[in-house]
Amino acid sequence: MHRKSSLIILIWMLVLSPVTVQAKQNTISPYLATRSFYTKLISTAKPDIAKLRLFFTLMPKGGDIHQHFTGSLYAENYLDWVNTAGYWISKSDFTVITPKEADKLKDTVSVKNLRSNKVMYSDFFSHWSDKDFANHYHEALAPDVQFFNTFSYFSKIFNGNQKYYAEGIQLLKNRAKNENVQYLETMFVSPGYQKADTAFDALARSGDINLDNKAFRATLDRFISSVSKDSLFYSKVNQYRDLVDLCTKGIDDEGFTLRFQSYVSRNTTPSQFFSGLYGAFYEADKNARVVGVNIVSAENDAIALADYKLHMQLFRYLKEKFPHIKTSMHAGELTTGMVLPEELKYHISDAVFVAGANRIGHGVDIAYETDALRTLRCMKANHIPVEINLTSNEFILGVKDAAHPVRIYTDYGVPIVISSDDPGVSRSSLTEEYVLLASRYRYSYNEIKQFVSNSIKYSFMTKSEKERGAELLQKRFDEFEHKISALATR
Ligand SMILES: [Zn+2]
Structure with missing residues (x-):
């Protein structure tokens, strides 16, 4: 054989040798290997949920x-505190009973005895969470009532026991870190100031409820002026600030950040709502750990519905006063x-x-809204994301699978973030939210990464905190993709 031809054959043999082919395979980047691994997982008619769970x-x-x-802590966590505080559980309605409630003491069970009584213990969970709801729904409350009712059991535990707030925060931090979550923006508690004023209530609900109406605006001005002269207001916000300090002390570290939102309940009188909302804005303005304000509780309750338009005007008013909040x-x-x-049609x-x-x-009712297309365009153009809570929407509203509007948002270019809402009550986790998202809607790996990155990008942290958060996230994705690429080649 000609020397030149033998050389060419030798080169070809080297190029095609198994060792070289193997080496070529290994040059696929960890990102591509992870993308391909995930794509295979969601490409089957029935995705392997266990494998998706491991992935997420x-x-x-x-x-x-x-x-x-409060909705993120598990009933077991609360029961530990009931035990430590020396309280009991009512056998008839599963409320917390303190030593001061002598008239109810006969009807109680200790935490130890509750835990050893299987039937009663199981019944306890069905009151304090959504656990096993599907097994007893015929004798339970409607899902939305069941869900929101659970919160009524928790509050007494924290009365006079502020250290439980701090312990709860530590539990949530540990849980977050265990599931690769680096940032929590938790709706924690409110300053708790409420000024009841029946004259204001009547005025706020009458006439033209619109800030463009001078008389309405003047009514709001007068009310806020009276709140800002009330010493109780400052005492309440100071107590709240102390509690935030107590609960955030030593929590942030190089791999984890915690921030709070303050909030107001939508099912109160206008004066209680407005004074509470003012307290929430005021404190978000003063306290770097409180990064935003929210509105909570059941949106379908009678007051929430009747006052919805008023509440929007009150938010608008305070946004004018605190434009950076x-x-x-x-x-x-x-x-x-x-x-x-x-x-x-309009919420x-x-x-x-x-x-x-x-x-x-949530944003679940978008498909029914009169101005849906205009709203979607505005959310896209102004980078207003929607927080998607699949487990919660399925339980409270019965909206799931193709009936859920998540695809409407993403198809119209509205950014979305995936969140857990009340994983303690729902007995779920952020990981499970991603399992549901991927198995139901088959978003691509790039889209999933975008949703994760949105959770930092659209958080209410400062610009520099977000930049640090994004860097940390990138580093963690690099590590993750290396792990998955190793798993993919096994
Ligand atoms: Zn929520």
């Missing part, structure tokens, strides 16, 4: 920015049959166009 357990998830403090607003957590058809659009929300929580 390992995947960094950035931040959980729609999460309620960010707001995330629960809006459109409704569905057909739950309320009058007319109520499904998200009013939160966006009237109240000036920076983020929307």
Whole structure:
């Protein structure tokens, strides 16, 4: 054989040798290997949920920015505190009973005895969480009532026991870190100031409820002026500040950041709502750890519905006074049959166009809204994301699978973030939210990464905190993709 031809054959043999082929395979970047691994997982008719769960357990998830403090703790956590505090549980209605309630003491069970009584213990969970709801729904409350009722059990535990707040925060931090979450923006507690004023209530609900109406605006001005002269207001916000300090002390570290949103309940009188909202804005303005304001509780309750437009005007008023304070607003957590058809027409659009929300929580009723297309265009253009809470929407509203509007938002270019809402009550986690998202809607790996990155980008942290958060997230994705590429080649 000619020397030149033998050389060419030798080169070809080297190029095609198994060792070289193997080496070529290894040159696929960890990112591409991870993308391909994930694409295979969601490409089957019935995705392997266990494998998706492993994937999302390992995947960094950035931040959980729609999460309620009390709803994120598990009933077992609360029971530990009931035990430590020396309280009992009522056998008849599972409320917490303190030593001061002598008239109710006969009807109680200790935590130790509750835990050893299987039937009673199981019943306890069905009151304090959504656990096993599907097994007893025929004798339980409606899902939305069941869900919101759970919160009534928790509050007594914290009365006079502020250290439990701090312990709860530490638990949430540990849990977040365990599931690769680096940032929590938790709806924690409110300053708790409320000024009841029946004259204001009547005025606020009458006439033209619009800031462009001078008389309405003057009524609001007078009310806020009276609140700002009330010493109780300052005492309440100072107590709140002390509590925030206590609970955030030593929490942030190089791999984890915690910030709070303050909030107001939508099911109170106008004066209580407005004074509470003012306290929430005021404190967000003063305290770097409180980065935003929200509006909470059941959106389908009678007061919430009747005062919805008023609430939007009150948010708008305070946004004018505190223009740099960010707001995330629960809006459109409704569905057909739950309320009058007319109520499904405007909640998200009013939160966006009237109240000036920076983020929307849930946004489930968008498909019913009159101005849906205009709202979607505005959310896209102004980078107003929607916080998607799949487990919560399925339980409270019965909205899931193709009936959920998540695809409407992403198809129209509205940014979304994935969040957990109340993982303690729902007995779920942020990881499970991603499992649901991927298995139901088959978003690509790039889209999933975008949603994770949105949780830092659209958080209410400062610019420099977000930059640090994004760097940390990138580093964690690099590590994750290396792990998955090793797993993919096994
Ligand atoms: Zn929520």
